[in-house]
Amino acid sequence: MYNKMWHQTQEALGALLDKEPQKMVEPQRNQVFIFQTLATFYIKYVQIFRNLENVYDQIVHPQKRILIRKVLDGVMGRVLELKNEMVELELTEFHYFDDILQDLKLAPQQLDIPIPKYFLKEKLEVIKGREKILAQILADSGIDTSEMKFPVKSMPFDQAVKLIQIAERARQGRLRALFMKQIYLQEYRAKQSKTLGKKVTDAWAAALCIQKVWRRFHQCKKTEKLREEEMIFLGMNPPPLFNEVSATVIQAEKVDRLRNEVQMKHEEDYREALVTIKNDLKLIEGLDIKENLQDQIRHWFIECRNLTGTFPDYPDIEEGGSAIIFSNKTIQQEEDEKWKMSPSLFLPAMKEGCNAYKEIWMNKDESWNFSQDFDPELIKEEKRKELESEIRVQVDELMRQELKNLKLAVDREREHPAKVGKKKKKGKKGKKKEKKTKKDKDLTADRTIESLYKELVEEGLLIQALKVNLSDYIGEYSYLGTTLRQVSIEPMPSLLDVRQLITLYGIWPLGSAAVHEKAPLVKSLLLAGPSGVGKKMLVHAICTETGANLFNLSSSNIAGKYPGKNGLQMMLHAVFKVARQLQPSVVWIEDTEKTFYKKVPNAEKTNEPKRLKRHLPQILKLLKPDDRILIVGTTRRPFDAELQSFCRVYQKIILVPRPDYASRYVLWKQIIERNGGVLTSALNVSCLAKVTDGFTQGHIVKVVKAVLTDQRIRRQIHKPLTAVEFITAITSMDPVYKEEEESFKNWYAKTPLGKKRALAITGGSTEKAKDKGKRKE
Numbered sequence: 181m182y183n184k185m186w187h188q189t190q191e192a193l194g195a196l197l198d199k200e201p202q203k204m205v206e207p208q209r210n211q212v213f214i215f216q217t218l219a220t221f222y223i224k225y226v227q228i229f230r231n232l233e234n235v236y237d238q239i240v241h242p243q244k245r246i247l248i249r250k251v252l253d254g255v256m257g258r259v260l261e262l263k264n265e266m267v268e269l270e271l272t273e274f275h276y277f278d279d280i281l282q283d284l285k286l287a288p289q290q291l292d293i294p295i296p297k298y299f300l301k302e303k304l305e306v307i308k309g310r311e312k313i314l315a316q317i318l319a320d321s322g323i324d325t326s327e328m329k330f331p332v333k334s335m336p337f338d339q340a341v342k343l344i345q346i347a348e349r350a351r352q353g354r355l356r357a358l359f360m361k362q363i364y365l366q367e368y369r370a371k372q373s374k375t376l377g378k379k380v381t382d383a384w385a386a387a388l389c390i391q392k393v394w395r396r397f398h399q400c401k402k403t404e405k406l407r408e409e410e411m412i413f414l415g416m417n418p419p420p421l422f423n424e425v426s427a428t429v430i431q432a433e434k435v436d437r438l439r440n441e442v443q444m445k446h447e448e449d450y451r452e453a454l455v456t457i458k459n460d461l462k463l464i465e466g467l468d469i470k471e472n473l474q475d476q477i478r479h480w481f482i483e484c485r486n487l488t489g490t491f492p493d494y495p496d497i498e499e500g501g502s503a504i505i506f507s508n509k510t511i512q513q514e515e516d517e518k519w520k521m522s523p524s525l526f527l528p529a530m531k532e533g534c535n536a537y538k539e540i541w542m543n544k545d546e547s548w549n550f551s552q553d554f555d556p557e558l559i560k561e562e563k564r565k566e567l568e569s570e571i572r573v574q575v576d577e578l579m580r581q582e583l584k585n586l587k588l589a590v591d592r593e594r595e596h597p598a599k600v601g602k603k604k605k606k607g608k609k610g611k612k613k614e615k616k617t618k619k620d621k622d623l624t625a626d627r628t629i630e631s632l633y634k635e636l637v638e639e640g641l642l643i644q645a646l647k648v649n650l651s652d653y654i655g656e657y658s659y660l661g662t663t664l665r666q667v668s669i670e671p672m673p674s675l676l677d678v679r680q681l682i683t684l685y686g687i688w689p690l691g692s693a694a695v696h697e698k699a700p701l702v703k704s705l706l707l708a709g710p711s712g713v714g715k716k717m718l719v720h721a722i723c724t725e726t727g728a729n730l731f732n733l734s735s736s737n738i739a740g741k742y743p744g745k746n747g748l749q750m751m752l753h754a755v756f757k758v759a760r761q762l763q764p765s766v767v768w769i770e771d772t773e774k775t776f777y778k779k780v781p782n783a784e785k786t787n788e789p790k791r792l793k794r795h796l797p798q799i800l801k802l803l804k805p806d807d808r809i810l811i812v813g814t815t816r817r818p819f820d821a822e823l824q825s826f827c828r829v830y831q832k833i834i835l836v837p838r839p840d841y842a843s844r845y846v847l848w849k850q851i852i853e854r855n856g857g858v859l860t861s862a863l864n865v866s867c868l869a870k871v872t873d874g875f876t877q878g879h880i881v882k883v884v885k886a887v888l889t890d891q892r893i894r895r896q897i898h899k900p901l902t903a904v905e906f907i908t909a910i911t912s913m914d915p916v917y918k919e920e921e922e923s924f925k926n927w928y929a930k931t932p933l934g935k936k937r938a939l940a941i942t943g944g945s946t947e948k949a950k951d952k953g954k955r956k957e
């Protein structure tokens with residue numbers, strides 16, 4: 181099945197790649213048309229990515245997986261490039277595709293961007309090992325992690341005694357009440373039996389009474405059942421076991437796990453085969469290859485002498501040795517390759533992958549390989565080439581000597597003195613380069629990474645990320661985006677739009693080195709939004725999904741640590757050295773507006789919140805494409821920061837909105853269920869979602885936890901949950917008021933991208949096109 185899926189996806193990718201150059205290179209003036217083209221390509225690449233990711237996770241053939249991985253990274257990079265183009269074109273981070281989805285007959289869920297499972301699977305051992313070390317260091321240094329999750333408030337001694345007394349008296353009271361009840365019942369039963377014993381019972385009347393009660397009860401149950409069945413038949417209620425995981429799904433998950441085991445075994449076999457087959461080849465064919473090469477080279481000596489009258493010069497090792505003589509490349513060809521600049525950095529890799537697929541796999545007969553183990557012939561082919569180049573190095577040495585001897589014997593020529601000089605010069609150049617690279621001073625050259633790691637953990641700068649997946653971030657799609665834009669209303673981005681941006685800008689580049697190196701680089705990300713919209717949760721999710729280390733450089737966290745100028749330098753050096761060496765890493769700055777305060781409030785002056793301000797731009801400059809480090813800032817009050825320097829540091833700004841009706845609806849439902857609540861028809865979720873407009877996810881979580889106590893959960897069978905219980909609890913909280921939301925929007929309109937967009941909307945599209953043209957140049 182996965183093979184079939186792979187072939188289909190490769191074909192779709194091939195077709196898409198053929199279309200790319202025609203559509204993308206043609207100059208276009210119509211903005212809408214350009215966006216439609218970009219968006220269509222984007223959506224199609226996302227579909228291909230989803231399929232390929234699935235295939236890569238499940239296919240067990242090791243050699244196919246290598247090729248799929250290459251194409252997969254290429255597709256990811258291309259999706260990011262297209263996203264970047266769309267951002268530049270529309271001057272907004274959020275795009276709405278609902279009309280294109282309709283044309284392509286796709287559901288919004290199909291646009292969801294999954295996180296490749298290989299990000300974590302391939303690093304499982306490393307991540308587990310690191311978690312263990314971190315836990316060990318925390319335990320050794322007496323820092324209790326549970327305290328970080330659930331902060332404990334201290335309490336005066338007499339108050340604590342009083343609390344324990346109250347609880348104990350209540351317990352004793354309950355016990356006594358139970359005891360008294362039992363005594364009372366005993367007495368009551370004894371009295372009843374006495375009075376009943378005196379009466380002469382009428383057996384018929386008693387039977388009739390029992391029948392009456394039983395029939396009523398039976399009919400009630402029957403009617404209830406019939407009504408329920410009718411509702412299910414009409415589609416008004418979900419069928420029983422609707423939310424249960426079906427046996428088929430469980431079986432499928434089991435098969436998935438089994439496939440992963442087979443995958444690992446095949447991978448191991450393949451690695452072993454790479455070594456054994458090469459050794460075998462060396463034994464069997466090594467001598468032949470050597471003789472063949474020698475014959476070829478000798479033949480070349482003679483041919484050259486016949487043509488030119490002298491023996492040729494032997495090509496240097498740097499030029500590739502004798503391999504260059506027999507390569508088919510002409511100079512003309514090389515020039516062609518240089519000149520053809522591709523518009524994307526990922527297209528060549530994808531094309532290469534597609535060509536390899538067509539050459540090797542498309543029409544390959546694999547009837548012999550039912551178990552999908554490695555193909556030895558392919559390994560042989562590859563290893564033969566490797567072996568040949570290895571042997572060629574030895575042969576070159578021999579033949580160089582032989583040529584020298586030949587020249588001496590036949591032409592009586594000595595080695596050209598000029599050449600020796602040239603070689604020496606090259607050596608000098610190399611030294612110069614070495615000196616230059618030594619410029620970066622390592623402040624902790626004498627320390628091991630382990631000791632730095634330990635120090636940072638003990639200082640509380642390197643913290644344990646909470647285990648939350650991005651899929652735990654609940655939300656719904658925005659279904660009316662395009663429609664609203666058409667009538668000039670800027671739609672509020674939905675929570676799932678935010679989630680996608682986090683995947684694209686945070687998780688993909690951190691998870692894949694190939695993508696990070698070539699895709700449009702995002703070094704810093706700002707999450708701005710009211711309290712409780714899940715900013716922290718998103719930061720932790722980025723770390724969980726990529727296995728990244730989490731550094732906390734919030735001003736409150738670094739206050740008083742590493743004092744002085746030198747101390748600060750040392751701290752930053754240590755943080756970024758560890759972050760670089762144990763990448764991927766996330767450097768989180770909570771309440772980041774404090775670092776850029778326009779005016780530091782008196783109460784916070786002792787904390788020196790602006791310590792990092794001058795250093796952050798320098799740090800960003802030093803981050804190279806191969807450093808998988810992301811700086812994430814979160815803020816509740818971006819308007820307190822000085823705009824210019826703030827926006828210079830944060831390359832991408834994401835406004836995290838409060839949930840809209842659709843999102844609130846799923847949030848209530850899922851958060852209640854996650855906390856042990858049962859949804860019944862008595863609980864009107866729609867009403868709950870409607871009246872809680874303005875409240876954030878944080879509020880919802882808090883209220884659900886407060887209402888769903890252990891006791892309430894136990895009582896649900898007799899008294900189902902109702903919306904009123906939640907509404908009563910939430911009324912004591914402050915929602916996000918319109919004014920606060922407006923101030924976020926106004927602030928965003930002043931950021932570089934916001935300004936450009938406002939200008940484009942009011943000033944027409946011509947300037948936008950010009951601007952884009954300039955940037956492209």
Ligand SMILES: Nc1ncnc2c1ncn2[C@@H]1O[C@H](COP(=O)(O)OP(=O)(O)OP(=O)(O)O)[C@@H](O)[C@H]1O
Binds near residue numbers: 712716718877881
């Ligand atoms: N989309 C979501 N789905 C499920 N739970 C969520 C979602 N968003 C937030 N939460 C939960 O809401 C609570 C508050 O979130 P979080 O602390 O991340 O918000 P925040 O924006 O960082 O708040 P603050 O600015 O006050 O620090 C957390 O318990 C988090 O798990």
